[in-house]
Amino acid sequence: MNISEAPSLEEAKRDGRLYITQPYESYSEENHQAWAKLYQRMLPRWHRYANPHFLEGINALCLDPNRVPRLEDVNRFLRPLTGFQAKAVSGYIPAFLFFDCLRNREFPTTITIRRSDKLDYLPEPDIFHDIAGHVPMHTDKHFAEALVRFGECAHTAAELVSGIRDPETQVHCLTSIIRAMARFFWFTIEFGLMRGADGLKVYGSGLLSSYGEIAHAIEAAEVQRFPIQLEWAINQSFEIDRYQPLLFIVDSFDHLFSLVDQLESWMKSGKLNNVAPGEPGVNEEDLRSFLHAGQRRS
Ligand SMILES: [Fe+2]
Numbered sequence: 001m002n003i004s005e006a007p008s009l010e011e012a013k014r015d016g017r018l019y020i021t022q023p024y025e026s027y028s029e030e031n032h033q034a035w036a037k038l039y040q041r042m043l044p045r046w047h048r049y050a051n052p053h054f055l056e057g058i059n060a061l062c063l064d065p066n067r068v069p070r071l072e073d074v075n076r077f078l079r080p081l082t083g084f085q086a087k088a089v090s091g092y093i094p095a096f097l098f099f100d101c102l103r104n105r106e107f108p109t110t111i112t113i114r115r116s117d118k119l120d121y122l123p124e125p126d127i128f129h130d131i132a133g134h135v136p137m138h139t140d141k142h143f144a145e146a147l148v149r150f151g152e153c154a155h156t157a158a159e160l161v162s163g164i165r166d167p168e169t170q171v172h173c174l175t176s177i178i179r180a181m182a183r184f185f186w187f188t189i190e191f192g193l194m195r196g197a198d199g200l201k202v203y204g205s206g207l208l209s210s211y212g213e214i215a216h217a218i219e220a221a222e223v224q225r226f227p228i229q230l231e232w233a234i235n236q237s238f239e240i241d242r243y244q245p246l247l248f249i250v251d252s253f254d255h256l257f258s259l260v261d262q263l264e265s266w267m268k269s270g271k272l273n274n275v276a277p278g279e280p281g282v283n284e285e286d287l288r289s290f291l292h293a294g295q296r297r298s
């Protein structure tokens with residue numbers, strides 16, 4: 001038995017159920033070994049490259065270095081700190097629902113884990129990316145507030161586009177807004193760098209869960225690292241299957257929060273309706289999730 005083949009997971013996928021209970025007994029010894037290997041090789045790199053809020057978060061969550069975490073154990077430590085909790089999901093969550101979870105201080109969490117003989121970067125998230133990469137950041141009050149604020153922006157978007165009567169214009173604007181939000185998320189929450197008293201550190205979860213890229217992001221001469229500019233980030237396409245050649249730096253999580261505020265005010269003024277085309281793609285499910293939410297509100 002392996003977690004990817006857990007009957008309850010396959011059933012949930014078949015029935016289209018997004019939120020599930022973590023079938024903890026389905027993790028195999030190989031699954032636990034994969035976690036242990038990932039965690040142990042990352043630890044020295046976190047100490048070297050991660051921002052101090054992340055390191056505090058890792059300590060606060062009391063993760064077991066040797067066993068795949070139980071979400072309920074993680075939540076017992078996490079909830080009192082910021083109200084956030086990890087919520088097990090069966091697979092891909094359409095964009096609006098994902099952002100809406102953040103607004104409710106819930107983090108959709110993948111429960112499968114990569115194979116122990118394939119530890120390096122994989123494009124889709126797994127429990128190591130979600131629990132060891134994202135969740136420690138959710139223990140920080142300022143970061144958590146920025147994430148909730150970002151989730152609120154999805155509601156603003158759904159409401160705004162629900163007021164556009166022409167269907168073609170509506171889909172055009174919504175696609176552009178989702179693209180802008182996805183780029184913002186990518187260049188901050190997933191791949192963000194932060195400047196602090198002890199130099200440049202990583203706070204983006206895509207970097208925090210990648211053994212190779214966390215060092216590359218800070219050390220490699222060819223990586224472009226610039227203070228974040230919102231107009232740049234929302235118009236910048238990216239590729240998910242390579243080390244990022246361009247990274248953006250924030251000063252603090254209050255700075256990040258103010259950028260999310262600005263993103264929302266640009267959304268309201270129509271500035272996100274025509275961002276540069278290119279990656280990431282916006283799929284049908286993502287569009288439908290926003291349109292559906294907008295209909296419920298109007
Ligand atoms: Fe992620």
